Amino acid sequence: MLGMMQDWEMRVSALLDYAASEQPEREIVTHWADGSETRTDWRGLRRDALKMVQALRRLDVYPEARVATLGMNHARHLTAWFGVTGAGCVLHTINPRLFDDQLDYIVNHAQDRVLLYDAAFQPIVDRMKPRWPTIEHYICFDSGEHAPAFEDWIGREDGAAFWSPGDEHQPCMLCYTSGTTGHPKGVLYSNRTNVLHTLAMIAPSCLAIEPRSCVLPVVPMFHANNWGLPWACAATGAKMVYSQVNDPEVLCRLMEQERVSHVGGVPTVWFSLFQHLDETGADLPPFKVALSGGSAVPYSVVERLMRNGVRVMQAWGMTETSPIATVTWEPPEWDDMSFEEQVAYKSSQGRQVFGSEVRVVSLDGGGAELPHDGTSAGALQVRGGWTIRRYFGETDDATGGGQWFETGDVATISPSGVLRLTDRTKDLIKSGGEWISSVELENAAVRHPDVLEAAAIGVPHPRWTERPVLVVVRRPGAALSEEDLCGFLSGMVAKWWLPDAVEFVAAIPHTGSGKVSKKELRALYRDYRLPA
Amino acid sequence: MLGMMQDWEMRVSALLDYAASEQPEREIVTHWADGSETRTDWRGLRRDALKMVQALRRLDVYPEARVATLGMNHARHLTAWFGVTGAGCVLHTINPRLFDDQLDYIVNHAQDRVLLYDAAFQPIVDRMKPRWPTIEHYICFDSGEHAPAFEDWIGREDGAAFWSPGDEHQPCMLCYTSGTTGHPKGVLYSNRTNVLHTLAMIAPSCLAIEPRSCVLPVVPMFHANNWGLPWACAATGAKMVYSQVNDPEVLCRLMEQERVSHVGGVPTVWFSLFQHLDETGADLPPFKVALSGGSAVPYSVVERLMRNGVRVMQAWGMTETSPIATVTWEPPEWDDMSFEEQVAYKSSQGRQVFGSEVRVVSLDGGGAELPHDGTSAGALQVRGGWTIRRYFGETDDATGGGQWFETGDVATISPSGVLRLTDRTKDLIKSGGEWISSVELENAAVRHPDVLEAAAIGVPHPRWTERPVLVVVRRPGAALSEEDLCGFLSGMVAKWWLPDAVEFVAAIPHTGSGKVSKKELRALYRDYRLPA
């Protein structure tokens, strides 16, 4: 026996229909790289997306085909999100910071048939074209110099079309992640998982996005489903602000000018924002909610945001989890917590969102679930309504028993369910049979006022197997010494965790998605000789 | 091709798992009819629900069986919600205010096998037992005088059980509605529709329920899925407060004492609350959100709530829509609206919630969709993710083309999508080929300070087919005359809408769910002779 309610397929196109019906004139603002600004609204965006559906059909690009984008954040890219998925095709957002071999691999693996790209990436297109045989059509988001221009391409259509109907389990989006070893792997989201993730993330205990919100996703659109923000904004008809460039001055002006309420960015975004404010003496524009993820946001950054009245929502997740799985929702005792306790909680990875489950299991084989005691660090696993089952094109599931997916992160869970990442599995430093958390070392180091950035890696040691070396970027003008820093750290971490050496450098290498590249760092220090 | 994300069935049991995992010690408070108070928490509730699963299995009550309740609002009833659905059975909440013939009809129609009831309803049970042959087991929520007591019954189990697994489309709940003509009709909710409705209603643009919330559902648990509040609270681990009695003094004390943030009730609840406050000179306890539905809440009530800082969320819906379909979410221009405009908007039935669609179609056959002009009144239709397809046990769908369900309400939709109910189809008064809205007449009348309650009905008229008669309950001690009232009304409604007669009465008949019973009223005035 089944319930007797209506059939209702959860399709991402329905989100756009809702926005266009309820808030047709709510704007989507774009700041372009050339400094110009354009405005459309949900009604306009829907009309353009429908035109794009027609334009794709005219190219014989039909449901299930992969349509790729190589673009920064702007309204035309957003139109492509809804146009591609509305045509029943799969939107493949490519990270332009990938290396050529990766760009080669993922386009051929996805068998992309169309590529829409920013003119700024013309060099990539020119270089890669011979290696991308599956791509039949190139469309340029900006000008029509080297390829048909997007506006011209859809401009020939009248928009009198319908979304491609279908099952909610049909795919709508493909994001590759290079967070794992080997080739990048594709995560194929379905319409259903994106709608469910949307409903979870607009909740008051998550982002609290509602019709009055104005959302500025600084996180790139090619990054992990743009954190789900386009879908979440459509689901409420919220205003959106996109910038093709990440200049903090531009971002601050947009926040003021457009009355932004929600900003989503990785920790680097907050760093550069604060640096800009310090340099100019300006105030933080008055936005309400900061969604931070991608890597751990330091205590000091959380503190500064909170002192400015911002509600900090640190979330943990991965491309494989759509991405939000846990978030720092405020518990009932929130108002009774001291400011320091509040900041400390907001510096954690938060708690489960309904629809996602996390657990930590023993690192040393066996996989026994570890207690929620806040100290037992184990391999973090996740499962739920918007977590991956199998990578695109693979024949085996990426999950183990009970659908648990191995995240590669190391974490503890407190008795009240607070998740704290202590490391990535492969970034742990094993010293004398014990684990040292590079993340905790780094977090401790960046609390020193003279430290701009810090990364800890393990280097081979004859006696202890590995010992930590801390690579540090000093604040400009600061005269911090190794002794100073180790003295500072000794109050915060166990004595045997103290680094055997501190290396002061001008810059630390980052990955294409802006995270510290431990891989590159390890390569750089491969032949490093620890002081005797 | 399908997406490659995990299988995740939306089951209501998962909501309780979430609450028990994230907020095990968050309380569920019950004020019992005898004045006592008991407290359990989400962990305790889950344990008891699992015991109930075992107890049902011991009675050979297996998935798909209907288990009925005849109870007011309390934690044991809530345990039954999760115990019955967790066993894979269908919870049938019976409205104890139904007439015997209806009670007979629905229990036999549902083929209920178990009945859990409040001791206060022992007379109903005694009376109906011979007419309820399908019921094999009676369990009393309170004492064990006439039937096994609930606590004893589940007390024999250890709770070491699992929820019955299954497909999200399996049913979990059955609510009969007598809002239609003929026999009551059953609405069979699925696990999926209840979870989707939950996600929609906790959204910031709807109820904004989150982990810190404390929810007092004054709406009875047997009324339209308790408006979805038990599921919504579990989905966030919110605190719940239930009272077995609806005494305003008790409700006010509970609000203060338990720091209630959300109250859900029909307009009558607000009337009696304000009457109590006026009598005692007390202040309105400081809650944040008032969910009002079931019938239109008057402007004056909205105004008073809002003056007290309460966010009024008037929702429109029906048992057939789980029930929330539209709600008065604040549009972006909210802060620029005058207080009067805000109150007027909150007195409407609101706008579409993502997942539900409404439209109005021509009343006079044809069913052409009417424009969103705020004046074209038509038959209101609804469809969506948690709207009925077919009544339980029927062979035909209750919906027409495009899955549209006919609500029996008459409404307008404004250019910005604001729904305003003007009447129920069957309550319209047809005078000289034109419609008079009884609801608007009543709304106008109750704005007179001396009118406590008013109901308009159409009585046969030789020339005009029907003419309105207004039945009025005067405020105690008031000396309002028919002339006074008609003078007052003539400033507010069209001249030809003015009632042909005003009848002052001591009380107006109500239905089991607290609405004015137009049916009874019409019967009372069947032979009414209009003044010449």
Ligand SMILES: Nc1ncnc2c1ncn2[C@@H]1O[C@H](COP(=O)(O)O)[C@@H](O)[C@H]1O
């Ligand atoms: N906010 C509201 N304003 C006016 N009438 C309402 C409202 N909510 C529900 N109703 C009425 O109640 C009916 C549903 O009744 P029920 O199924 O008993 O909840 C609707 O069809 C409307 O006639």
